[in-house]
Amino acid sequence: MNTQSLPPFSCSISSNVPELLWNLRGTLAITTYQAGKLIFISSINNKEIIQLPRQYDKAMGLAVYQNKLAIATQYEVQVLANSNDLAKNYGTKPGSYDGLYLPRATYYSGEIDLHDMAWGNEGLWAVNTRFSCLSLINEDYSFKSKWIPSFITDLTPDDRCHLNGMAMERGKPKYVTALGTTNEPKAWRSNVQNGGALIDVETKEIIVSGLPMPHSPRLYDGKLYALCSATGELICVDTTTGKYDVITKLKGFLRGMCKKDDILFIGLSKLRQSSSTFRDLPITREPLSCGIAAIHLPTGNQIGYINYENSVEEIYDVQFLEDLRRPAILNTLREEHRRALVTESNSFWSINE
Numbered sequence: 498m499n500t501q502s503l504p505p506f507s508c509s510i511s512s513n514v515p516e517l518l519w520n521l522r523g524t525l526a527i528t529t530y531q532a533g534k535l536i537f538i539s540s541i542n543n544k545e546i547i548q549l550p551r552q553y554d555k556a557m558g559l560a561v562y563q564n565k566l567a568i569a570t571q572y573e574v575q576v577l578a579n580s581n582d583l584a585k586n587y588g589t590k591p592g593s594y595d596g597l598y599l600p601r602a603t604y605y606s607g608e609i610d611l612h613d614m615a616w617g618n619e620g621l622w623a624v625n626t627r628f629s630c631l632s633l634i635n636e637d638y639s640f641k642s643k644w645i646p647s648f649i650t651d652l653t654p655d656d657r658c659h660l661n662g663m664a665m666e667r668g669k670p671k672y673v674t675a676l677g678t679t680n681e682p683k684a685w686r687s688n689v690q691n692g693g694a695l696i697d698v699e700t701k702e703i704i705v706s707g708l709p710m711p712h713s714p715r716l717y718d719g720k721l722y723a724l725c726s727a728t729g730e731l732i733c734v735d736t737t738t739g740k741y742d743v744i745t746k747l748k749g750f751l752r753g754m755c756k757k758d759d760i761l762f763i764g765l766s767k768l769r770q771s772s773s774t775f776r777d778l779p780i781t782r783e784p785l786s787c788g789i790a791a792i793h794l795p796t797g798n799q800i801g802y803i804n805y806e807n808s809v810e811e812i813y814d815v816q817f818l819e820d821l822r823r824p825a826i827l828n829t830l831r832e833e834h835r836r837a838l839v840t841e842s843n844s845f846w847s848i849n850e
Contacts, residue, residue, distance in 0.1 A: 505807065506536070506548055506550060506805070506807070507808070508548075508788060509803075509804045509806060510546060510802065510803050510804070514540075514791070514802070514803060515544050515545050515546050517540075517791060517801055518538070518539065519542075520543075522819070522820055523757060523817050523818050523819050524823065525755075525762060525815065525817060525818075526559060526561070526566070526816045527753065527764060527789065527812055528559055528812070528814045529556060529809045529811055531809070531810050531811035532810075533552055533555060534550045534551065534556060535551050535553050535559075536549065536551075537549040537818070537826060538789075539822060539823040539824070540822065541823070547823070549824075549825060552828060553570045553575070553828060554571045555570055556568060557814065558612050560621060565577065565578050565616070566826075567634075569606075569611035569612075571608060572608055573605055574606055574614075574634050575604075576604075577598040577826065579596045579597065579598050579821070580597050580844050581596055581597075582843075583846065584824070587825055595824065596823075597824065597837075598825070599839065600827065603829070604634050604636065605639075606634070607639045609627045609628060610625070610626040611626070612624040612661040612663075612813075613663040615663060615670075617670070618668035619633060619643075619669070621634040622663065624660055624662065625642070625660070626661055627656050629646065629649045629652075630652060631643050631660075631673065644670065646658060646660070646673075646675065646701065647701040648678050648680050655683065656682065657677075657680050657683070657685070658684075658685050659683075660673060661675065661676065662674035662714045662723070663714065664721065671716060672695060672698060672704070672714045673696050674693065674708075674723060675693065675694050675696065676711070677689075677692040677694070678692070678703065678706070679692070690709055690710070690727050690779070693706075693707070693708030693709060694707075695711055695721075704739055705734060705739045705741065709725045709726070709728045709778075710725065712726050712751065713752060715755075715756070717756050717794070721733070721734045721736055722744070722761075724763065726751045726752060726780075727778045727780060728778075728780060729746050729747045729749055729750070729751055729765075730743045730744075731747070744792070744797040745797040745798070747763065748783060749764075749765025749767070749785050749787065750767070750768055750778075750780060750785065750811075751764065752812060752814070753814040753815035754815060755816050757819075760791055760792065760793060760794065760800070761791070762790070762791055762792075762815050763789065763790045763815065764788075764812035764815045765786050765787055765790060765812065766787050766812050767786070767787045786802075786804050787809055787810050787811065788802060788803045788812075789815060790802050
């Protein structure tokens with residue numbers, strides 16, 4: 498297939514994906530730092546999907562809570578809030594959208610390489626990869642450091658262990674993943690295939706070591722799941738023994754995972770051709786896909802897919818927007834957001850005079 502002749506963000510999908518998203522009554526939100534986009538993927542009338550991409554430089558971690566969405570970019574964290582009322586009259590065809598995310602705050606963090614994010618009891622948590630810590634997004638500083646692994650001795654911007662993933666429990670971080678347990682600048686690269694770890698935040702105990710590039714730890718129904726990116730495996734971890742079972746294996750570098758009902762949506766990426774760090778990973782032995790896999794969690798079977806043919810080669814995060822079958826989003830690059838006025842009791846589009 499000549500992908501150069503295809504429209505941007507062209508993808509192939511399994512025939513059941515539109516129906517699946519429609520029946521789940523929601524929209525997928527994905528970030529691709531390689532393309533610099535946040536993309537909403539929605540089902541239209543149960544028959545086809547539609548994508549809505551927005552520009553966010555080096556888009557990485559996503560956090561979703563109630564009507565809010567936060568996105569980590571190269572130098573900033575932007576917080577948006579949904580307005581169902583303004584959505585009704587947005588766009589060239591009023592009534593097309595059932596939600597509209599509008600910018601509400603921008604935190605100028607600087608380039609600290611934020612990965613997973615989530616709202617908790619104390620605010621917006623973020624995995625601060627460059628400083629090897631868990632942090633809270635803060636208006637006084639670039640970040641507020643809240644936790645560091647036991648093997649990290651200094652709070653310095655040199656990516657000592659490539660801390661990346663975070664699983665939340667009862668409003669606070671419970672587990673994290675790192676690509677190494679090293680304490681020197683980027684020393685994790687020396688054993689990238691088997692140096693990964695899953696760590697208990699409260700005790701700082703290493704629950705599992707020797708993992709092949711773990712990402713995206715998540716607690717679902719009391720069970721801990723994670724993605725082993727170097728092998729393309731979804732695993733379920735026994736936190737008492739440190740052993741894990743492989744639920745399924747996919748043809749991609751895995752990052753980003755969310756759950757709706759019994760379905761897991763998992764992000765797959767291709768590998769950068771120029772990357773010497775990832776060149777010899779086990780998954781390179783066969784062609785890789787970039788897109789989203791839908792996994793039926795009780796059986797581990799893949800029941801659907803979205804594969805990008807062009808434009809998108811790497812995905813970082815995947816989130817599910819509940820009860821929004823076709824939301825829109827305005828970033829600060831689009832002047833329309835300046836006309837959106839939202840109060841506690843009403844909302845308006847201002848008129849330019």
